[in-house]
Amino acid sequence: MDLTIQENTGRNKIHPHKFAVWVGCGSILMMFASLTSAYVVRQAAGNWLEFQLPGIFKLSTLVILLSSLTLHASFIAFKKEKEKQYKTLLIVTYLLAILFFVFQYQGWVALAESGVPFTINPSGDFVYVISWFHAAHVIGGLAALTVALIHAFGLSFKVTPKRKTRFELTLTYWHFVDFLWVYLFIFLTFYR
Amino acid sequence: MANATTVTLDRDDKLIEELGFDDHFHEHEHGDKYKSNFITKYIFSMDHKIIARQFLITGMIWALIGAGMSLIFRLQLGFPEESLAWLRPLLGKWIEVNADTGIGTLAPEFYYALVTMHGTIIVFFVLTAGLSGTFSNLLIPLQLGARDMASPLLNMLSYWFFFLASVIMFYSLFLSTGPFSGGWVAYPPLSALPQASDGSGTGMTLWILSLVFFVISVGLGGINYITTVLNMRTKGMSMWRMPLTIWAFFVTAILALLSFPVLVSGFLLLMFDRGMGTSFYLSEIFIGGQALDHVGGSPILYQHLFWFLGHPEVYIIILPAMGLTSEVLAIHCRKPIFGYKAMVYSILAIGFLSFIVWAHHMFMSGVNPFIANFFVIFTLIIAVPSAVKVFNWITTIYKSNVRYNAASMFAIGFVSMFISGGLTGIFLGNSAIDIQMHDTYFVVAHFHIVMGVAAFFGMFAGVYHWFPKMFGRFMNETIGKMHFWGTLIGAYAIFWPMHYLGMAGVPRRYYRFDNFDTFSHFSEMNKFITIAAIVTFGFQLLMVVNFFYSIWKGKKVTSKNPWGATTLEWTTPIAPGHGNWPGKLPTVNRWAYDYGKNGEEFISQVEPMREGETEDH
Numbered sequence: 001m002d003l004t005i006q007e008n009t010g011r012n013k014i015h016p017h018k019f020a021v022w023v024g025c026g027s028i029l030m031m032f033a034s035l036t037s038a039y040v041v042r043q044a045a046g047n048w049l050e051f052q053l054p055g056i057f058k059l060s061t062l063v064i065l066l067s068s069l070t071l072h073a074s075f076i077a078f079k080k081e082k083e084k085q086y087k088t089l090l091i092v093t094y095l096l097a098i099l100f101f102v103f104q105y106q107g108w109v110a111l112a113e114s115g116v117p118f119t120i121n122p123s124g125d126f127v128y129v130i131s132w133f134h135a136a137h138v139i140g141g142l143a144a145l146t147v148a149l150i151h152a153f154g155l156s157f158k159v160t161p162k163r164k165t166r167f168e169l170t171l172t173y174w175h176f177v178d179f180l181w182v183y184l185f186i187f188l189t190f191y192r
Numbered sequence: 193m194a195n196a197t198t199v200t201l202d203r204d205d206k207l208i209e210e211l212g213f214d215d216h217f218h219e220h221e222h223g224d225k226y227k228s229n230f231i232t233k234y235i236f237s238m239d240h241k242i243i244a245r246q247f248l249i250t251g252m253i254w255a256l257i258g259a260g261m262s263l264i265f266r267l268q269l270g271f272p273e274e275s276l277a278w279l280r281p282l283l284g285k286w287i288e289v290n291a292d293t294g295i296g297t298l299a300p301e302f303y304y305a306l307v308t309m310h311g312t313i314i315v316f317f318v319l320t321a322g323l324s325g326t327f328s329n330l331l332i333p334l335q336l337g338a339r340d341m342a343s344p345l346l347n348m349l350s351y352w353f354f355f356l357a358s359v360i361m362f363y364s365l366f367l368s369t370g371p372f373s374g375g376w377v378a379y380p381p382l383s384a385l386p387q388a389s390d391g392s393g394t395g396m397t398l399w400i401l402s403l404v405f406f407v408i409s410v411g412l413g414g415i416n417y418i419t420t421v422l423n424m425r426t427k428g429m430s431m432w433r434m435p436l437t438i439w440a441f442f443v444t445a446i447l448a449l450l451s452f453p454v455l456v457s458g459f460l461l462l463m464f465d466r467g468m469g470t471s472f473y474l475s476e477i478f479i480g481g482q483a484l485d486h487v488g489g490s491p492i493l494y495q496h497l498f499w500f501l502g503h504p505e506v507y508i509i510i511l512p513a514m515g516l517t518s519e520v521l522a523i524h525c526r527k528p529i530f531g532y533k534a535m536v537y538s539i540l541a542i543g544f545l546s547f548i549v550w551a552h553h554m555f556m557s558g559v560n561p562f563i564a565n566f567f568v569i570f571t572l573i574i575a576v577p578s579a580v581k582v583f584n585w586i587t588t589i590y591k592s593n594v595r596y597n598a599a600s601m602f603a604i605g606f607v608s609m610f611i612s613g614g615l616t617g618i619f620l621g622n623s624a625i626d627i628q629m630h631d632t633y634f635v636v637a638h639f640h641i642v643m644g645v646a647a648f649f650g651m652f653a654g655v656y657h658w659f660p661k662m663f664g665r666f667m668n669e670t671i672g673k674m675h676f677w678g679t680l681i682g683a684y685a686i687f688w689p690m691h692y693l694g695m696a697g698v699p700r701r702y703y704r705f706d707n708f709d710t711f712s713h714f715s716e717m718n719k720f721i722t723i724a725a726i727v728t729f730g731f732q733l734l735m736v737v738n739f740f741y742s743i744w745k746g747k748k749v750t751s752k753n754p755w756g757a758t759t760l761e762w763t764t765p766i767a768p769g770h771g772n773w774p775g776k777l778p779t780v781n782r783w784a785y786d787y788g789k790n791g792e793e794f795i796s797q798v799e800p801m802r803e804g805e806t807e808d809h
Contacts, residue, residue, distance in 0.1 A: 016342035016423040023415045023449060031453035034500065038457065038493055042472065047488035118468070122489065125470045133460060 021169050025176040028137060032180060035133070036187050039126045043191075049121035053189050054110035060103035061185045064138075067096035068178040071145075075171050079164065083157045090152050093174075094145055097138070104135055127188055134181055141177045144170040204752070204763045204778075207798045212776025213427045217339055236352075238344035239770055243351050244330035245662055248655070250358060251322015252736060257362075258313035259729055261306045268298045270722025272704040286370070300703045304373035305391050307701060309365065311376030312399070314644065316406055317361070319509040321354050323651045324448075327512055328417050328441040330658060334761035335435050337426025337778050339771045342419040346412045353409035357402045364398035372399035375701065377498055380473035380491050384465045387479060396466070400459055407452045414452075417445035426760075428780035432536075433797070435759050435784040436529060439536050440515025443543040444508050450547070451504035458497030465489070492557055499550035506643045507546040510610075511539060513650020514581060517603045519784075520653045521585055523757045524600035525592035526793065528785035531584040538577035545574045555623040556630045564623040571621035578614055582607060598672025599657035605680050606649035612684075613642025616691065631701070634694025637687045645683040652679075652735070659739075660754055664767045665746030671738045675731050682728030689717050756794050759784050763798055783807060 042048075074089030108128065116124035148170050151163065237243060264283070267276060277296030280287045286302035289295070329347065333340055341347045364371040373391030374382030378399070386393040421442045425434070434442075461472040465486070473494045474486035522529040529535060551559055551567040585607045594600055616638040619625050629635060652675070659667050698711050705711040705718070753762040760780070764772050778798045786795040790805070801807070 014423065016419050019423055020342055020346070020415045020419040023418050024411070027411055027415070027449040027453050030450050031457050034454040034457040034497060035460075038461065038472075038497060041493055041496065042490060045488075045490050045493075119470050122470070122472055125464070125472065129461065129464055129470075 015165050015168075017165060018168060018172065021172050025173065028176075029180065032130070032134070032184065035126075035130050036184070036191075039130070039187075040191070042122055042126070047121070049116065049123045050192050051111075051114065051116050051124065053127070053185075054107050054114060056103055056107040056110050057185060057189075060100050060107060061182060063096050063103060064100045064178050064181055067093050067100065068175050070096060071171055071174050075167055078159065078167060081157075081159055086157075087152050090145075090149060094142075094149060097142055097145060100138065101135065104131060107131070123192075130184055130188070134177070134184055137180070138177050141170075141174045144173055204796055204798055207796075207800075208763060208773065208776055208778045211779050211781075211798070211800065212773075213779050214776045215339070217771050217777075218775070236348060238340075238348045240329045240333050240341050240344070240347060241662070241768065241772075243347055244326050246351050247321055247325035247329060247354070248662075250355065251318050251326065252739070254313050254317040254322065254358065255732075256736065258310050258318060259732065261310045261313070263726060263729055264298070265303055265306045265310070266722040266725045268303055268704065270719045272706050301373055301390050302370055303703050304375075304389075304701070305370045305395070308373050308375055308391070309361075309371050312361070312372075312403075315376060315505065315509070316403065317354075317358060319643070319647045319651075320410065320448075320505070321406070323647060323654075324441065324444055324508065324512045325351070325354065325413060326651075327437070327516060327654050327658070328413065328445065330662065331435075331437050331761065332417055332420050332441055333424070334661070334764065334768075334772060335438055335759050335784075336421065336424060336429055337760050337773075337780065338420060338424040339773075339777070341416045342424055343416055347416050350409045350412035350416065353405050353412065357405035357409060360398050360402040360405065364395050364402070367394050367398070369393055369395060371395045377495075377502065378462075379498075380462065380465065380489075380494050381477055384462055384473055385477070385479070385484075386466065400463065404456060404459060407456050410448050410452050414445040414449040417441055418449065421445075426777050426780060429797075432533075433780055433783045435515075436518040436532070436535055436539075437512075437515040439539050440511045440518075443539050444511045447504045447508050447511075447543055447546060451501040451508075454497055455501035458494055458501075461497075462494065492554070492559070495554050495557055496550070499553045500547075502553060503550040504543075504546045506639070507542055509643050509647045510650075511542065513606060513647045513654075514539070514610075516650045516654040516657075517585065517606045518581075518588075519759075520599050520603040520657045521588050521607075522785050522787065523657070523755050524595045524597065524603070525588055526595070526756075526787050527588055527592045528787050528789075529584065530587035531580070532783070532785060534580050535584055538580045541577040542574060545570055545577070549574065549621075552621055552623075552626075555626045561623065568621060568623050572618065574621075575614070575618055578610075582611055582614070597656070597669055598667065598676055599653050601673065601676045602649045602653035602656065605676060606646050606653060608680070609641055609646035609649055609683070613638055613640075613646060617642060628697070629694060631699055632694035633690040633698050633700055636700050637690035637694060640690075641683070641687050645679075645687070649679075652676075655739070657755070658761075659742065659746075660749045660766075661761055661764075663743050663746070664749050665742050666749065666754075667742040667746060668738050671734055675735045675738070678731030678734070679728060682724055682731060685724035686721050686728060689721055693717065753796075758782075758786055758794050758796050760797055763796065 070089045071093040074086050074093060077085035077089060108131070111124065111127065112118065116127075118128050119125060148167065151166065234242060237246075264279065267274075275295040276287050276298055277289050277294060280289065280296060283298075283302070286299045287296040288299055290297075329341070332338070361371075369390040371391055372378070372383070372395040373389055374396070378396070382388045382392055383396055383400075386396070421434075421438060461470070464470040465473050469485060471486040471489040473491050474484070474489040475491070476487060477484045518529050518535060549567055549571045551563065552571045555564050555567075589604065589607075594604075616634065620629055620635060620638055656667055656672055659665070693714055696711070696714070698705065698714060706715060749766050752764070752766055755762070760778055763778055765774060780797045781800045782795065782797055784797055786797075787793070789795060790802070
């Protein structure tokens with residue numbers, strides 16, 4: 001079918017699957033926009049515990065930003081047919097992604113230990129729920145990365161339009177969950 | 193005439209061959225997945241035409257269940273004294289039979305479950321999935337000149353997520369504690385506390401699970417619709433040449449993708465309140481003298497999140513019906529749709545405004561009256577694009593040579609219903625009048641006419657009109673017309689009297705009224721409404737019989753373009769195979785509404801512009 005679309009829509013500037021991923025990201029963004037709006041509305045109603053976000057979340061933010069960079073570099077290497085660089089960077093990205101989960105988990109533990117365990121106050125609960133829900137979406141990205149790894153090491157190296165598009169889909173989604181976290185991090189840090 | 197038609201049809205084929213766009217589609221072997229066995233062809237199909245039919249038939253089954261439920265609670269409202277013991281074989285323990293008198297009464301908690309399920313099923317499963325799912329899938333690729341949707345796989349998943357949602361919801365009907373019974377809006381605390389009522393336990397858990405799968409289905413469908421419309425149009429099909437159906441489906445999909453995720457967020461917080469002990473929505477509550485742990489939550493927050501979906505949702509329901517009506521009216525009036533661009537801008541305006549009016553559902557929940565003013569103004573402004581559309585439909589019908597068949601009559605009926613129901617919306621949109629009208633039968637009458645019955649009329653118009661494209665046969669016209677008159681008169685008989693009930697203050701969702709002196713004189717009116725509902729339901733059964741009979745035994749379609757329409761779906765073979773067009777893709781040279789131009793009855797979109805001819809809009 002992929003081939004069909006390629007030729008059917010050869011006149012288009014953007015591949016329909018890529019466009020579809022953008023639309024899907026817009027939809028997911030609405031989910032988080034509404035959660036942060038709910039946060040604002042709930043906060044205005046009072047009974048709101050103020051606290052500092054644990055510093056470990058800064059680290060996880062740095063890690064996920066870095067993973068976006070490495071994945072992008074891997075994509076560029078793939079396009080330039082630098083096989084070794086492409087594979088190495090892909091593995092680095094994968095490890096950074098796992099590191100992100102580790103840091104997020106430590107962040108939740110640190111938050112609970114700092115006196116804001118789950119269900120103590122909506123202000124803390126929002127942080128937990130929003131970051132958990134975000135993590136769920138990163139798992140989706142991790143699944144895509146896993147597929148990318150299987151493609152990288154299971155198939156013989158060859159740059160084809162189909163594989164380039166596939167890689168771009170993964171890349172787009174990964175950048176999306178990355179910048180989504182940056183937004184959430186900034187929001188949760190400054191809107192207390 | 194028959195001769196002339198054949199000539200023009202051959203001409204379409206020739207034009208596609210000459211001017212068409214060769215995408216080399218048929219030079220590739222598409223493998224087994226599209227043509228081989230029964231399962232891949234009819235069940236796990238990725239072909240948009242099969243998926244459309246799957247949505248339609250699933251939607252019809254749900255419509256019968258949902259409407260059947262309304263009959264049961266109408267029996268309770270119309271005849272509260274009569275014995276319902278005869279329903280025991282169907283409803284089992286929900287009919288409580290008095291051992292001494294033998295009189296069976298409907299269990300009050302099941303009454304609420306019926307009302308809740310009726311709303312949920314009709315709003316989501318029938319008028320969202322059954323209507324938009326069916327016609328977006330069928331018409332977007334066909335009318336745009338595409339081989340299929342942008343992603344046939346996601347499209348298939350969209351249906352199967354809907355199916356999964358259906359199975360879960362259906363299963364919840366048979367729980368010993370009953371399905372969810374807290375109203376289709378699922379406000380906390382009824383939805384958030386499992387101990388609040390019988391249906392709030394497992395029933396609510398399954399309800400929320402089902403709807404999450406449903407939202408996934410809508411999301412996957414919507415991504416496909418938007419992507420296909422923006423990226424897969426054939427050569428020459430500019431946005432301004434798209435039929436109004438496509439415009440409507442397109443804006444509908446945008447609304448769905450922006451609003452349904454917000455519902456999921458609302459549900460997410462609700463699930464945490466239900467299962468994990470958070471207090472997003474739950475404030476200090478005592479149950480049986482015991483204080484719960486929850487502190488300081490805001491049930492209004494849920495209402496905001498719910499109605500941020502809930503209001504666009506009514507346009508998700510009505511916009512496809514509007515699109516179908518526009519198209520069917522133009523074709524059967526043999527006239528270009530009046531004010532094509534105004535129609536498009538109205539669809540866009542309605543879509544935009546639908547996002548800034550949600551709190552008009554919450555005037556009585558204690559929102560700030562000054563904020564309410566904002567929502568009143570934008571609510572009333574929606575009347576403007578709606579009125580533009582109504583004006584254009586009427587002007588299209590005016591002085592036209594209407595072909596009165598089931599499709600066009602339902603389209604005209606849609607306009608009638610939309611006017612009747614739309615006008616009462618202007619009453620309800622005013623926060624001051626809403627103080628009296630809120631939660632009365634006036635509201636029930638308003639939304640049933642404007643988005644229930646009207647949307648069904650649009651859907652029926654679509655089904656009768658595109659049945660030949662879906663099944664290669666016609667539905668029976670005589671039964672179709674009987675269905676129309678029965679439904680039109682029946683629907684007004686059911687819902688018109690409800691306005692009077694509502695103005696007198698009769699509240700909705702009550703189990704019985706005969707204990708209230710104030711409302712006792714309405715008992716005859718309630719009987720009348722119940723009888724009208726039963727009769728109208730009978731006419732729908734007629735339609736269902738007609739539908740299934742016609743699939744196998746209906747009059748066969750003999751020419752490719754039986755209605756004499758201009759749009760691309762009628763240039764495909766009578767039974768289009770995978771890829772829709774056997775050879776090249778058609779290219780488009782004109783807009784979709786060249787009817788009665790230059791003395792020709794209709795000019796297909798594939799026809800090149802004549803010398804000196806200008807585009808009409």
